[in-house]
Amino acid sequence: MSGSAVALMVVSMVVIWGGLVASIVFLARRPEREDLPEGGEDEHVVVPPHR
Template structure:
């Protein structure tokens, strides 16, 4: 392998693995979002009823 190919490979590896490390650290710092709105409404249909889609 040539020197530019090795340098490009090292750069690509640093970007990919560095992104993984940064993502893991960010998820450890803030594991769950707490600014989301409350959940949706419960489904009141019968168990075996057909789902009707507006298309």
């Protein structure tokens, strides 16, 4: 491998693994909220019909 190929590989590995580490740290510091109600959709919201 040439030097530029190795440099590009190292940069891409740092971006991929760095994003993974950043995601893990973010989720560890701010886990999923527990204070939200159950369910995924609001039943009281009326959507106007599409014209």
